[in-house]
Amino acid sequence: MSTSALVLFSGGQDSATCLAWALERFDLVETIGFDYGQRHQVELECRQTFLTKLKKSFPAWGAKLGQDHMLDLRLLGGVSDTALTAEKQIEFETSGLPNTFVPGRNLMFFTFAAAVGYRRGHKVLVGGMCETDYSGYPDCRDDTLKSLQVTLNLGLASRFVIETPLMWIDKAQTWEMATRLGGDKLVELIRDETHTCYVGDHTTKHEWGYGCGVCPACDLRRNGYQEFFSK
Numbered sequence: 001m002s003t004s005a006l007v008l009f010s011g012g013q014d015s016a017t018c019l020a021w022a023l024e025r026f027d028l029v030e031t032i033g034f035d036y037g038q039r040h041q042v043e044l045e046c047r048q049t050f051l052t053k054l055k056k057s058f059p060a061w062g063a064k065l066g067q068d069h070m071l072d073l074r075l076l077g078g079v080s081d082t083a084l085t086a087e088k089q090i091e092f093e094t095s096g097l098p099n100t101f102v103p104g105r106n107l108m109f110f111t112f113a114a115a116v117g118y119r120r121g122h123k124v125l126v127g128g129m130c131e132t133d134y135s136g137y138p139d140c141r142d143d144t145l146k147s148l149q150v151t152l153n154l155g156l157a158s159r160f161v162i163e164t165p166l167m168w169i170d171k172a173q174t175w176e177m178a179t180r181l182g183g184d185k186l187v188e189l190i191r192d193e194t195h196t197c198y199v200g201d202h203t204t205k206h207e208w209g210y211g212c213g214v215c216p217a218c219d220l221r222r223n224g225y226q227e228f229f230s231k
Contacts, residue, residue: 002122002123002124002161003026003027003028004027004028004029004066004121004122004123004124005022005025005026005028005029005030005122005126005163006029006030006031006032006113006116006117006120006122006124006125006126007019007022007029007030007031007032007126008031008109008110008113008125008126008127008128009031009033009051009068010033010034010043010047010128011043011044011045011046011047011050011194012043012046012128012194012195013171013174013190013194013196014128014130014166014174014196015127016178016189016190016194017128017165017166017174017178017181018126018127018128018165018166019031019054019126020054020061020178020181020182020186021126021165021177022124022126022163023058023061023065024061026064026124027064028064028066029064029065029066030065030067030068030069030120031047031051031065031067031068031069032068032070032071032116033047033068033069033070034070034071034073034108034109034112035070035071035073035074036073036074036076036077036085036102036105037074037076037077037078037080037085038077038084038085039083039084039086039087039199039200040084040197040198040200041200042195042200042202043195043196043200044070046193046194046195046202047068048068049193050189050193050194051065051068053189053193054189057185057186057189058182058185058186067120069116071112071116073112076102076105076108077102080102080103082100082101082102082103083098083099083100083198084100084102084198085102090198090199090215090216096136097135097136097137097138098135098136098216100135100198100217101135101136101137101138104139105139106127106129106137106139106144106145107139107144107148109127110125110127110145110148110152110162111148111152113125114152114160115156117160118156118158123158123159123160123161124160124161125160125161125162125163126162126163127163127164128164128165128166129141129145129164129167130164130166130167130168130169130170130174131167131168132166132167132168132169132170135216135217135220142164142167142168145162146162148162149161149162165177170227171220171221171223171224171225171227171228172223172225172227172228173228174224175187175224175225175228175229176228178190190209191208191209191225192209192210194209195210196209196211196217196218197210197211197212197217197218198215198216198217199211199212199215201213206222207225208221208222208224208225208226209221209225
């Protein structure tokens with residue numbers, strides 16, 4: 001049985017909840033983040049603030065929290081022409097996907113995470129991808145990630161397991177999970193210290209957290225927060 005995990009931690013709500021999920025289950029948890037030239041670079045600053053405050057607020061989890069890895073993948077942003085990697089209006093393409101879709105992003109993230117996990121001895125890779133309440137990205141789908149798990153294991157002659165705790169729940173249930181894991185203290189930490197807004201607005205604060213309030217990511221976060229806390 002695996003006693004350690006590597007969590008893909010972006011600095012956003014979903015990955016922060018998955019980090020808490022992993023800390024409840026494993027003896028050692030390391031984190032990995034990626035600078036891919038994202039428009040919302042502020043999420044990388046939020047990562048460090050969140051990790052620092054998580055250790056202070058939850059000492060038992062802090063004792064399990066190991067090294068944080070940050071990888072430079074700005075080449076991905078350089079070959080992408082999306083609203084997440086350039087200053088352009090968020091809109092839907094003729095394919096039906098929003099232009100916030102960064103082709104290959106999650107595939108690259110897990111591939112590099114597997115390389116780090118291989119070196120560090122982690123067999124479990126944890127990501128906050130979700131197919132229930134999301135923007136339609138094909139690399140967030142359960143089938144995609146199951147297939148990628150097989151490919152990584154064949155290519156690395158290993159036995160990685162990709163865990164996606166949020167895959168079949170919506171944003172309201174994600175807040176519920178955070179409450180179950182760490183109570184109001186964790187909910188407040190996620191609300192106040194994570195960043196999910198695609199535009200990168202971390203100055204405007206709402207009841208559900210920081211953001212522009214109009215981009216698709218803000219819509220999902222606001223609606224989920226209001227649904228859960230109106231119960």
